[in-house]
Amino acid sequence: GNSVTQMEGPVTLSEEAFLTINCTYTATGYPSLFWYVQYPGEGLQLLLKATKADDKGSNKGFEATYRKETTSFHLEKGSVQVSDSAVYFCALMTGFQKLVFGTGTRLLVSP
């Protein structure tokens, strides 16, 4: 079946450090790929997405590239801020519009 694997957290960084959160997937066909972010006490909101191979999604300084050959969609940011502290979920969507999520990675950024 379809699945998403994310690196376990928490990821602890100092402000202005470089961030990578790894995500790999297993899916039949050609899924769309997403990163969602969840701030404390809130629901999830879309951070970025990519719908086909080699697409790069970007938003708020975050980037991720859809790599079909390695079935990966790693999230990166060049310089994190304290306000980026949240839980990040990688997800894929296949037919019938079902979103499948990874387990989430908590990011903690200290001043």
Place this chain on the structure above:
Amino acid sequence: NAGVTQTPKFQVLKTGQSMTLQCAQDMNHNSMYWYRQDPGMGLRLIYYSASEGTTDKGEVPNGYNVSRLNKREFSLRLESAAPSQTSVYFCASSAGDLAGTEAFFGQGTRLTVV
């Protein structure tokens, strides 16, 4: 600009009690979803509705029922609550007609079954 609204936000139930979680969206979306979020498990799909009048099981449907009352509303019912259903429940909706369509989430319902 409400988006997806869930009620209630918090609920405590005794084992065996029943309750319905309500969800409404005002974005004219076709597809709606119910997920549960548990520590270390991510979000798991309980049920979804691809369009008004249809519902389908997700990954963890046992112990739950759903109703797509109309295009706006999608409710989740626990007929006989069990402690294993203690979780945070999220409703979501999406236009559902294009690849990569964004899903919008409600604020969640934190349910504790004692």
